[in-house]
Amino acid sequence: MDSETKEASSGIEADMTRIVVLATGGTISSRQHSEGGSRAKDNAADLIAALDKHGFDDFGPGIALEPQDLGVQNSFNFAFADLSRIAHAVAEILHREDVDGVVVTHGTDTMEETLALLGFTHDDPRPVVLTGAQRSPDHPDSDGPRNLRDAILTAASPDSREQGVLLVFGGEIHAALGLRKAHTLAPQPFRHRSAGALGTITGLSPRFFTRALWAEPLPLPDHEFERQRVDMVLGYPGADATLLRAAVDAGATGVIVLGAGAGNPGSALVQAIQEAIAQGVLVGLGTRTGGGPVAVIYGGGGAVDAVAAGAVPLGDLPATQARILMALLSSTHPVEEARELLAARLTSAG
């Protein structure tokens, strides 16, 4: 958008960078509640005002912030409909040419799922940056204001363009896809299974030491996505077919089996995988370990037999994020095509 048009349309100085801050809740917005426990309360304007109070409004005069709110909830209550609402709200904001970037504040408990939905469907060179907090605003050492300041700096930086969806947390910049919350309380709780951060926030500017791989975007979720049921079944000594069969009986269109080690379900679960696939269910093969890729090494009830039965190994993608991809693909394709597209996308992700 040329500068005159931008100034006319948004009333801000032509050369200013406009960042929309979309608040959805989470610890960054939470306060102690009279009925017990910490609950999401603060809206986007409150979060922006707190920057000033904590001395984190030091991102310079050239950035104009626009607060928006999308309900204010703790993210452990989210369902597919909530994730879809966030994705559509971000897309709506990016329909505006006067916006240079979007920051979404979000609970960390299920942030990886929202990162996945936004990451798989983002179709714009402008940055979308998610952030949150591990300590609430009424904690003496809340990390929310610094994380929000860092996320705004990253969203406003030209270096963040064409890097898809990013997470900024604890001074680190991460690609959205491949992330999971790996620690309950750590100041930077997010980890990749095999990769590391894209960059850091040094002083007042993001410093990228590598670039995110940008996957071909999928269509935004529709109501069919919200109707998908994709369950997850853990492998463990003595695990049998009961829970996987129950998921299929409950109408699951997809199931992820989290095998032991590099993705070894055990013979009983391999049998259940065969049954589920015969019933038209898309099966992903993950691992219950905390790091490293799924590796198809062992027979006799291991990953080799699960893949031979038709399960798709999930590589480095965490099961919580693969679940979103499976629901997206199943909502727009018959199961055979969805399986091929899932395998192709996981292979291309390396």
Ligand SMILES: NC(=O)C[C@H](N)C(=O)O
């Ligand atoms: N740190 C957090 O944001 C956790 C919070 N329970 C949430 O809404 O996800």
